[in-house]
Amino acid sequence: xxxxxxxxxxxxxxxxxxxxxxxxxxxxxxxxxxxxxxxxxxxxxxxxxxxxxxxxxxxxxxxxxxxxxxxxxxxxxxxxxxxxxxxxxxxxxxxxxxxxxxxxxxxxxxx
Numbered sequence: 001x002x003x004x005x006x007x008x009x010x011x012x013x014x015x016x017x018x019x020x021x022x023x024x025x026x027x028x029x030x031x032x033x034x035x036x037x038x039x040x041x042x043x044x045x046x047x048x049x050x051x052x053x054x055x056x057x058x059x060x061x062x063x064x065x066x067x068x069x070x071x072x073x074x075x076x077x078x079x080x081x082x083x084x085x086x087x088x089x090x091x092x093x094x095x096x097x098x099x100x101x102x103x104x105x106x107x108x109x110x111x
Contacts, residue, residue, distance in 0.1 A: 004054045011047035012064055014040045016071045023080060056108050063102065066095045 018040030025033035051060050070092050076082035084092070 004051050007047050008051045008055075008060060008063060011044045011051065012067045012071065014044035014047060015064065015068045016075065018044060019068065019072050020075050020079065023076075059102055059106065059108055063099055066099045070095055 018037050021033045021036035021040060024030065025037055028034045028037075048060065048064055073084060073088070073092055077084065
């Protein structure tokens with residue numbers, strides 16, 4: 001995996017942690033989850049910005065947001081008991097398919 005993709009993966013993981021902490025903060029009424037939200041999003045945007053040195057912003061953002069959406073949906077299901085219907089699962093599958101198309105076939109992805 002090229003270094004840019006590894007850095008982007010770190011950004012996605014940090015964003016996922018931040019969004020999970022956002023749910024746990026209960027609208028910023030709990031201190032430590034709220035602190036984690038700010039720290040995780042700061043880390044996510046820092047690493048996201050590093051990938052922009054070598055990859056186009058549209059591709060970076062598509063991968064970052066798409067993977068974040070899928071991971072948060074999985075965490076919502078496992079941790080928070082949030083259920084998804086078949087149209088939602090199908091949509092998430094299409095997001096993953098789009099990310100794979102960008103990664104495997106696009107020459108603009110910075111391979």
